[in-house]
Amino acid sequence: MYHLKKFNVTSGKYRKLFSSVAKVIDVSTDDKTNITRVYLQRPPVNSLNSHLLTEISYIMDDLEKTKCKGLVLTSNIVNIFSAGLDLTEFYKTDIQKLSNFWTTLQNTWLKLYTATFPTVALINGHSPAAGCLLALSCDYRIMLSPHYTIGFNEAKIGIPAPFWFIEVMQSIIGSRKTELSVLTGQMYKTDEALAIGLIDETAINLTEAESKVNSFFKNIIAFPGKSRSLMKKDCRDHIVQKFLLKKDEERELVIEFIMNPKTQKNIELYFKALQNKV
Numbered sequence: 495m496y497h498l499k500k501f502n503v504t505s506g507k508y509r510k511l512f513s514s515v516a517k518v519i520d521v522s523t524d525d526k527t528n529i530t531r532v533y534l535q536r537p538p539v540n541s542l543n544s545h546l547l548t549e550i551s552y553i554m555d556d557l558e559k560t561k562c563k564g565l566v567l568t569s570n571i572v573n574i575f576s577a578g579l580d581l582t583e584f585y586k587t588d589i590q591k592l593s594n595f596w597t598t599l600q601n602t603w604l605k606l607y608t609a610t611f612p613t614v615a616l617i618n619g620h621s622p623a624a625g626c627l628l629a630l631s632c633d634y635r636i637m638l639s640p641h642y643t644i645g646f647n648e649a650k651i652g653i654p655a656p657f658w659f660i661e662v663m664q665s666i667i668g669s670r671k672t673e674l675s676v677l678t679g680q681m682y683k684t685d686e687a688l689a690i691g692l693i694d695e696t697a698i699n700l701t702e703a704e705s706k707v708n709s710f711f712k713n714i715i716a717f718p719g720k721s722r723s724l725m726k727k728d729c730r731d732h733i734v735q736k737f738l739l740k741k742d743e744e745r746e747l748v749i750e751f752i753m754n755p756k757t758q759k760n761i762e763l764y765f766k767a768l769q770n771k772v
């Protein structure tokens with residue numbers, strides 16, 4: 495059974511929360527503000543496997559319980575925010591493992607998307623596919639410029655982005671831009687992402703990004719009561735309700751689609767292309 499332990503690591507400002515043995519995330523909370531930073535750190539590319547998703551899920555539970563005032567989701571891996579789902583979870587797998595993986599993904603995403611506290615993605619590296627979803631599921635996005643990319647590239651792998659990925663993107667950039675984006679598997683550079691509204695701000699380095707993160711929280715932290723979280727719920731509820739209605743059916747469709755030999759071949763080819771790139 496997993497339990498989060500908290501203890502002070504320094505005399506002052508930050509306390510660290512340690513997760514399970516292999517630390518695929520690092521978590522630290524500012525004692526003064528009760529804002530928590532979660533750093534993804536699963537080498538080489540922060541791909542989201544069952545283990546990493548489960549860790550994120552536990553942290554989300556813990557942050558809800560401890561009345562967290564804000565979450566900053568970011569990465570400890572140079573140049574990578576997250577490479578999206580770990581494709582090894584899809585390749586040469588079995589139905590039970592795939593079903594468990596998909597359920598973990600669904601449940602973890604729901605916790606992030608419906609977090610009652612404000613969430614910011616500090617996107618300090620490439621962020622394709624489910625990496626992009628992680629960022630889009632936060633309340634605010636600040637991305638380092640100029641050379642990182644973000645977007646739903648699933649079309650290029652030969653697997654469709656799930657409906658809720660698409661609906662989250664639609665809620666942020668609108669239907670037409672989303673359609674163009676997902677059907678072409680478009681990956682956007684930081685400035686392009688800003689221009690279409692996929693991210694909220696850019697920063698030229700981490701110092702500037704952190705300062706923008708702090709301004710975001712400063713602006714909202716003094717709001718009294720629960721009005722913010724209630725309105726966030728209202729803004730997102732149509733997606734959440736549809737997701738809850740369809741999540742079991744979707745899992746079955748995903749299993750059927752991924753286990754299909756043609757899909758397996760596409761994933762294999764994609765892996766080879768990734769490994770052979772110059």
Ligand SMILES: CCCCCCCCCCCC/C=C/CC(=O)SCCNC(=O)CCNC(=O)[C@H](O)C(C)(C)COP(=O)(O)OP(=O)(O)OC[C@H]1O[C@@H](n2cnc3c(N)ncnc32)[C@H](O)[C@@H]1OP(=O)(O)O
Binds near residue numbers: 541765
């Ligand atoms: C009626 C029918 C209805 C059907 C409905 C069904 C619906 C089905 C839905 C199915 C689900 C679809 C959802 C998918 C969401 C996803 O997230 S899929 C994952 C997509 N991710 C990517 O495509 C990212 C690919 N990676 C990259 O582009 C690059 O690696 C990078 C830009 C992130 C980093 O580049 P670089 O720093 O140059 O590192 P690399 O050398 O490329 O990679 C290092 C190492 O990591 C491996 N790797 C990279 N990404 C992944 C990954 N996502 N999963 C697993 N492994 C990954 C890469 O192969 C390298 O490995 P080696 O060192 O060569 O062994």
